[in-house]
Amino acid sequence: MTINAGYLQYEVSFGDWDANAAQVRTLLDQCRDPQLLVLPELAFSGYDFKDKAELLSLAEPFDGGPTRALLTELAAAKDMVIVAGYAESAPEGCYNASMLVCPDGTAHNYRKIHLFNREQDVFLPGDALPRAIDTPVGRIGMMICFDWFFPETARCLALDGAQIIAHPSNLVLPWCQQAMFARSLENGVFTITANRIGTEARTDRELTFTGGSQLLSNRGERLAQAPIDAAAVALCPIEPAAADDKSIAGRNDLLGSRRPELYTALH
Ligand code: ACM
Numbered sequence: 001m002t003i004n005a006g007y008l009q010y011e012v013s014f015g016d017w018d019a020n021a022a023q024v025r026t027l028l029d030q031c032r033d034p035q036l037l038v039l040p041e042l043a044f045s046g047y048d049f050k051d052k053a054e055l056l057s058l059a060e061p062f063d064g065g066p067t068r069a070l071l072t073e074l075a076a077a078k079d080m081v082i083v084a085g086y087a088e089s090a091p092e093g094c095y096n097a098s099m100l101v102c103p104d105g106t107a108h109n110y111r112k113i114h115l116f117n118r119e120q121d122v123f124l125p126g127d128a129l130p131r132a133i134d135t136p137v138g139r140i141g142m143m144i145c146f147d148w149f150f151p152e153t154a155r156c157l158a159l160d161g162a163q164i165i166a167h168p169s170n171l172v173l174p175w176c177q178q179a180m181f182a183r184s185l186e187n188g189v190f191t192i193t194a195n196r197i198g199t200e201a202r203t204d205r206e207l208t209f210t211g212g213s214q215l216l217s218n219r220g221e222r223l224a225q226a227p228i229d230a231a232a233v234a235l236c237p238i239e240p241a242a243a244d245d246k247s248i249a250g251r252n253d254l255l256g257s258r259r260p261e262l263y264t265a266l267h
Contacts (some may be wrong), residue, residue, distance in 0.1 A: 001137075001138075001240070001241065002237045003239075003240060004032075004033050004034055004237055005034075005035070005036040005037070005190070005194070005235065005236060006031070006037060006192065006224065006232055006235035006236055007108075007192055007214075007215065007231065007232075008024060008027045008028070008218070009040070009213040009226045009230075009232040009233070009234070010023050010024070010040070010196060010197065010231040011197050012044070012045070012046050012047070012048065012198065014045075014046030014048070014134050014200055014202060015045065015046055017039055017044045017058075017066060017067075017206070020043065020044040021044060021066075021104060022082075022139045022158035023231075024044075024070075024074075024096055025074075026068065027233050029257065030093075030234050030252040033234055034235055035079075035170045036080060036137050036138075036166075036192075037081075037082050037235075038083045038166045038193075038194040039068055039081075039087035039170060039194050040166065040168050040169060040170060040196040041096070041098070041144050041168040041169050041195075041196070042047040042087055042096065043067075043085050043086065044067050044070075044084070045086065045087045047200055048118075048200045048203060048207055049087075050094075050203055051092070051122065052121075052227075052235065054058065054245070055094050055123070056089060057151070060086065060087065060088070060222075061088055061089050062081070062090075062097070062107070065086075065089075065091040065095050067084065067099070068099065068101070070100050070107050071087075072107070073102070074205050075103050077103075081101070081135045081137050081140065082101050083099070084097065084099060084102075084168060084198040085145075086099060088109070088111065091121075094122065095123055095125045096111070096112040096144060097110060097111045097144075098110050098112075098142045100140060100166065102140060103192065104135060104246075105138065108142075110126065110130045111126025111127075111128070112125070112126055112145070113127070113128075113129070113130075113153070114150050117246075127230060130143055130157060130253060132157055132160040132162035132163075138163045138240030138243075139161050139164070139240070140162060141160065141162030141163075141164070141165050141166045141189075142156065142166050142168070143165060145167070145168065145171060147174040148169075148176050148193075149179075151182075154183040154191075155186075155187060158187035158189050159255060162189055162243075163189060163243035164189065164192065164238075164240055164243070165183070165189050165190070165191045166175075166192050166263045167180070167193040167194065169193050169195045169196070169210055170195070171197050171212075172210065173205050174210065176193065176194065176195075177195075177212045177225070177256040181220045182220075184216040184217065184220045185219065187254065188215065188219075188245065189218055189243050190217055190238055190240065190243055190247075191214075191215070191216045192214075192216075193213055193214050193216075195209060195210060195211055195212060195213045195214075196209045196211070196228065197209055197210075197231065198227070200255060210228055210234075211226055211227055211230070212226060212228050213226040213232065214235060217238065218241075218242050218243040218245075223236040223238070224236050
């Protein structure tokens with residue numbers, strides 16, 4: 001089965017959910033027959049929260065929040081799977097999370113397990129590995145931004161059968177777009193990194209987000225890449241089942257040729 005998969009890249013307006021939702025709708029109008037779309041991390045709230053109180057004022061629960069309602073509406077209207085990052089409020093605190101919503105409204109949540117820098121001051125870390133999710137367009141795993149720096153995240157998703165890794169991001173360091181080549185190649189999975197653009201200067205620091213959203217094939221080929229400083233949409237035809245072939249050079253297998261019994265230092 002071939003599907004049209006891709007990303008939306010845009011500048012998120014801090015604290016303006018309505019403006020961000022309007023922007024997503026406008027960009028979506030430019031997408032022809034999307035079947036899987038990935039949006040950035042914290043796609044409707046912005047990134048650099050001053051403190052926990054500000055984060056809480058912009059966070060929403062997984063069940064019943066405006067982002068869930070919007071994604072459910074868009075997934076049904078376009079008959080697509082959509083993934084977006086959002087600030088999740090829970091009784092014990094807030095998580096940097098992402099949700100995946102299917103056309104029938106089925107929704108899945110993932111809470112970022114590797115919090116970056118000052119995120120640790122406001123968010124709670126997720127305490128569960130992301131899992132591969134069966135969807136009408138293939139088996140999809142979510143990871144969020146800085147999770148890329150820990151290859152175990154993508155590896156565990158591949159071991160769980162993910163064919164595509166949806167990777168909502170708000171990247172500020174310069175390496176991810178190159179490094180995802182290795183995440184795709186070493187795991188034999190498609191990766192869709194949906195980054196944002198623009199600058200936030202909300203505290204004593206200025207953060208510039210690096211754009212360059214990209215879709216890489218299960219063999220590490222760059223099928224699409226956005227500019228570093230402009231809104232963009234991309235859709236590429238991909239065959240998720242191609243990611244089930246882990247063979248390499250005839251006699252090896254990306255997962256089967258591992259020697260986990262020797263990797264004891266990882267524990
Ligand atoms: C990041 O994890 N947003 C850099």
